[in-house]
Amino acid sequence: MSAEQVIALVSALSLAILTPGPAIIATVQTAFAHGRERALPYALGLAVGASLWCIAALGGLAVLFKLHPGWFAGMKILGGLYLLWFAWRLWRASTRPLPQAAGGASRGFWGGIALNLSNPKPALFYAALILSVFPEPMGAARQTLIYGICLATELSWYALVAVLMSTAAMRSRYFAAKFWIDRAASIAMALLGLLLIANH
Numbered sequence: 001m002s003a004e005q006v007i008a009l010v011s012a013l014s015l016a017i018l019t020p021g022p023a024i025i026a027t028v029q030t031a032f033a034h035g036r037e038r039a040l041p042y043a044l045g046l047a048v049g050a051s052l053w054c055i056a057a058l059g060g061l062a063v064l065f066k067l068h069p070g071w072f073a074g075m076k077i078l079g080g081l082y083l084l085w086f087a088w089r090l091w092r093a094s095t096r097p098l099p100q101a102a103g104g105a106s107r108g109f110w111g112g113i114a115l116n117l118s119n120p121k122p123a124l125f126y127a128a129l130i131l132s133v134f135p136e137p138m139g140a141a142r143q144t145l146i147y148g149i150c151l152a153t154e155l156s157w158y159a160l161v162a163v164l165m166s167t168a169a170m171r172s173r174y175f176a177a178k179f180w181i182d183r184a185a186s187i188a189m190a191l192l193g194l195l196l197i198a199n200h
Contacts, residue, residue: 001134001142008133009146010153016125017157022083022192023050023116027158029090029185030108031165033178038108043162045112047154050122052113054150057126058143072120076196082118083193087186094182119196126150 018024023046031039116122130146138146164170 001145005133006149009129009149012129012133013150013153014157016122016129017050017154022086022119022189023112023158024161025185025188025192026086026112026115027161028165029182031162032170032181033093034166036163036166039162039166040159042108042112043158044155045109045114046116047112047151047158048109049113049116050154051147051151052117053120053122054126054130054147056123057130058147076120076199078118080193080195080197082114083189083196086115087190087193090182090189091186094179094186121196 027039027043027046030042134142134146
């Protein structure tokens with residue numbers, strides 16, 4: 001594995017992570033609303049959930065989806081419905097008082113995994129990225145190394161976003177605009193869910 005391949009993999013994956021999508025929206029909103037103690041486990045769950053699609057891609061799930069498009073469509077519909085449910089809960093929470101920053105950390109981690117597993121698109125993204133950067137046949141050792149690099153990239157970015165967005169200055173600004181931020185995040189999440197369903 002060359003240094004150029006590693007740089008290409010990390011750079012493309014970083015851009016994909018930071019492009020506004022369900023996971024980043026959820027990370028920012030959770031950091032704003034609940035602080036670091038809850039947002040960091042949630043963000044780590046999102047990173048682990050995303051990395052599981054890397055394992056799926058390495059294991060050939062993307063090829064399976066291409067051979068059976070109906071399965072992929074079904075996964076997209078289920079994922080879209082999950083995002084709509086998530087958006088509905090966020091919309092309802094916009095009129096409620098802010099909860100304490102601490103608490104619910106373990107549930108946040110598993111919730112992060114569930115959110116990123118609700119969208120099967122990363123399986124195809126990972127498959128395309130890995131095939132384009134590493135077109136040669138790979139053994140188990142190289143696949144393990146690629147997964148480790150992807151997991152480290154996911155964990156680093158999600159943790160950084162969660163920590164930065166849960167600082168006292170950022171949270172104090174959020175308190176004043178909680179209703180509008182929550183509603184905007186809810187609408188964005190709902191649109192992503194609808195797009196996922198519409199494009200099945």
